[in-house]
Amino acid sequence: MESTRFSRAILRGLLAGGALCIAFSLTASGQVQTTTKTTTDGAVTKSVKVERGTVVYVSGNSCVIKADDGTLRHFDNVPDSVTVTVDGKQLNIHQIQPGMTVERQTITTTTPKVVTTIKTVTGKVWFINPPNSVILTMENGKNQEFKIPNGQKFTVNGQETDAFGLRKGMVVNAQQVIEQPETVVAQQVKRTGIMPPPPPAPAPNVAILVLVPAPAPAPVETAAAAPEPAPTQLPKTASELPLIGLVGILFCGLSLAIMAIRATNSRIASPRG
Numbered sequence: 001m002e003s004t005r006f007s008r009a010i011l012r013g014l015l016a017g018g019a020l021c022i023a024f025s026l027t028a029s030g031q032v033q034t035t036t037k038t039t040t041d042g043a044v045t046k047s048v049k050v051e052r053g054t055v056v057y058v059s060g061n062s063c064v065i066k067a068d069d070g071t072l073r074h075f076d077n078v079p080d081s082v083t084v085t086v087d088g089k090q091l092n093i094h095q096i097q098p099g100m101t102v103e104r105q106t107i108t109t110t111t112p113k114v115v116t117t118i119k120t121v122t123g124k125v126w127f128i129n130p131p132n133s134v135i136l137t138m139e140n141g142k143n144q145e146f147k148i149p150n151g152q153k154f155t156v157n158g159q160e161t162d163a164f165g166l167r168k169g170m171v172v173n174a175q176q177v178i179e180q181p182e183t184v185v186a187q188q189v190k191r192t193g194i195m196p197p198p199p200p201a202p203a204p205n206v207a208i209l210v211l212v213p214a215p216a217p218a219p220v221e222t223a224a225a226a227p228e229p230a231p232t233q234l235p236k237t238a239s240e241l242p243l244i245g246l247v248g249i250l251f252c253g254l255s256l257a258i259m260a261i262r263a264t265n266s267r268i269a270s271p272r273g
Contacts, residue, residue: 115181
């Protein structure tokens, strides 16, 4: 009978005090004070990824970049806040030009850390059910039940005890420390660029004079001039017909002369009768 009345009294107390059953690892309606600190646990590692390319097309907030491996990469809806550092100036998507060389460095930093969470609760023991749970009267006058984790220790008047050492009316202070490792990854992106070289200047439309050196004069010979070579046989330039005609005339004349001499000799030899 006494145990039944005691259980009913506990139930009435829980209902009257609006107790909330939670574990020590959770916050109990603001009555559990929680502090968190993060510490580095291990070496910090960094990796750098470098990507290079040439701008081949720009339109609005979109651009096409040809990577070093020859592939074309299309970037659409590039925010105006994304800038490229060129000669100390920050250029956005509307200021880059085709032919421009761009480089993006992605620096990834990996840091191993430990997150330590310390939860502290203070209250007066209203009911204890060792080693599973305890009901504490909090500073606001409400009763709250807490599940007791394995190995949980309580501090009473500066002395440490477990759940079996708790008594009703004791003001206890309990603290739970949770250490949780985590890896923090941070990335930093640096974008730089080089403007394309200016186009070559057009050639001037001006006649260009080219100096041609005059030929050197022939050297003067100081020795005696060499004798001219003997003339060669003249080529035949006339026909033989006039020569044949001249010979014929000579023979005709000679015949007439001989005939005249004979006639004269004949007259002289014959006596006159």
